[in-house]
Amino acid sequence: MIKVRNLNFMYEETKEVIKDLSFDIKKGAWVSILGHNGSGKSTLAKVLVGLLKAQSGQIFIDDIELTEKTVHEVRKKVGIVFQNPDNQFVGVTVRHDIAFGLENMKIPQEEIVKRVDLYARLVGMEDYLKKEPQQLSGGQKQRVAIAGALAMHKDIIIFDEATSMLDPEGVFEVTNLIRKLNKEQGQTIITITHDLEFALKSDYALILSEGVLIKEGKPSEVFLEEDLLRQSKLTVPPGLKLYLDVKNDPKLKEQSELVDALWTFNLKK
Template sequence: MIKIDNLTYRYQADGPTALDEISLSFNKGDWVSVIGHNGSGKSTLVKILMGILEGYTGNITVDGEALTQDNIQDFRERFAIVFQNPDNQFVGATVEDDVAFGLENQGLPREVMIERTEKALSAVNMLAYRRHAPARLSGGQKQRVAIAGALAMEPDVLILDEATSMLDPEGRNDILAILDEIHKTRTTTLIYITHDLSEIEKSDYAVIMKDGRVINEGSIEHIFSDTDILIESRLVLPYQMQISRAFLDGRYVTHDELVARL
């Protein structure tokens, strides 16, 4: 669905490359995790896909059509993004007002707005909070509302940029469970940006970035088959992988598989 060829970007003309000849493909309906330490280039990649940054070299195509400054606005309507801090995205006085905000900007009929808002809030288990003020919600609940606002737009691509980094473990697990359900029940392409390897197990595909370059990509099993690359990229191995590496054969195992083997 999305094809990136030799994408290069510098924040300053004579500065270092933030992205250095990146080439990637994202298939429709896949959950792709892009992993890297701070400064690896993953958020720069997202900003270019969303049309926030200009002046890159290389090519980006969506469904075979080249992305340009002339058509970027059309493509933006097919993309939705959830950021690290949901407070920065809230504009409505109530949860349902906030979720409906983007739909109102599109000029959709009221009945369509109501239907989409309820459907999106149900998908993230927040329908009971529709009348609440977003500021009074917990961090995990706020992030659910932010995801609902994105889902209500019915995007082809949903991007989550470090969307769980400010949450406690319970809130993070809730968000990952919601994304897993979205992945199973919709054809939305998920692009999940993170520095936490423990969050990528449900992904179809993963990309490891370092210093603006892709240094490894493939299935989750493939990514974890070379732990040296992960450690070199200053990424912390998931707990079960640390145990496997220290006491077993070092191969990739899920939590349940680790328990069974132990």
Template sequence: MAKISVENLKFSYNSKDEAIKELSFSIEEGKWVCVVGHNGSGKSTLAKLLIGLLKADEGKIVIDGLEMNAENVHDIRKKVGIVFQNPDNQFVGVTVKHDIAFGLENQCVKQEKMVELVEEFSKVVGMNEYLNKEPHQLSGGQKQRVAIAGALAMNQDIMIFDEATSMLDPEGTKEITNFIVRLNKELKKTIIAITHDLEFARRADHIIVLNKGSVVLEGTPDDVFKHQDILEQTDLDIPFGLKVYQQIIKDEVLKNKKELVDKAWAYSLKK
């Protein structure tokens, strides 16, 4: 059985324009799936539907065997954590330790257990030395790691990252990307990453491409990147390295590694 199943989902913010149209897909347990698309494609709307912040007009969402509805939404949220785009908007505690503990306090976890969990998961994300720091003392990447620790402390085995690297500098992006890899490969978390960045998406197991609220392409990164025409039609750009490779092999077969390097360097200088 799929960890997450979406069937014939529809949603509109008004009666005229559908943000999500007949959307269907499934995600297996332990997989890392990237949902990609340009602004307005419906990907962030989908993230909000998956955690019950929005209610679908039609269709069905089933997460870990529970169908999304008014009766089950609170139980589903115990299984699904989300890290939003802007780290400043998601920091709710006055210090790191208070922020990690926020969800535990809402669940009335006992004080002794709460302290134990905060210590444990602050170490997991490498923030245990920052527990008394205030938000303004942290970098964007550090704030994202605090948000991840809060989700992990809640024992949520599904993690949604909604454009979690879009407001970070290259170092912060690398930091969070590597941490997502660790969450998926070592801690066996099921990952859904919402993004417009195909360079980031190439690390995933599976990619779902959205355009105007519908799936236009899906498959492994290798499968998806073969359809450059579709990606360009949806205002997405394939990774630069793959562009170089495709340009190099377009008209000729390279004979050795040195020739490949020389051709790649020559092509990159034209950019």
């Protein structure tokens, strides 16, 4: 569904942020793009939706190459949810916010009402449609932003550090919603993050460092390389650290039940 080939991006022709980047993302996958601050991951998210223009390289969304001529067509397929929920609310109520993009698309009013009700229910916000932004928690605002993207029938949703400013309850809410959208609805998900614990729940991981793709693969394989994670300036969470310590211990690693239990514990957190 997504193909990126030899992508390069720099700011003001002086700071190269993305360097010869190539990767594929399959339809229906949940892919985490990881990296420390300044690794280029958030810039990549903006390039993928055409908010920034790459100096060279190609991006294909469903075989449509992203160009100045096709950017609006591509944006019909790709939605993005940013990290600060307060900056995303554009309506005076939840209902108005979910409907905002549909109104801009000139969708008939009857269809707008149907979609708002459907996707508010899907994200668990059907009882909040008359609420104003200041009456919602951060996690609830993120769920509204997700509903707005889904209502526009986006095939792909990018979450750019969408849980980084939330409290633990908000992180739990949004993480469970992402899992539900991906596993139950077949939604293609890209999560931009530096949180390994969060990324463990995805199907595939891409690790960026200084704009270069240094590793990709299943989290269960990639995250075993503790030296690589440290090199990438990614903080290993305590639960994963314990798992890695046991996995690398000559005696403990033979206890398969313990190893499996620790891995399951990390996935379910």
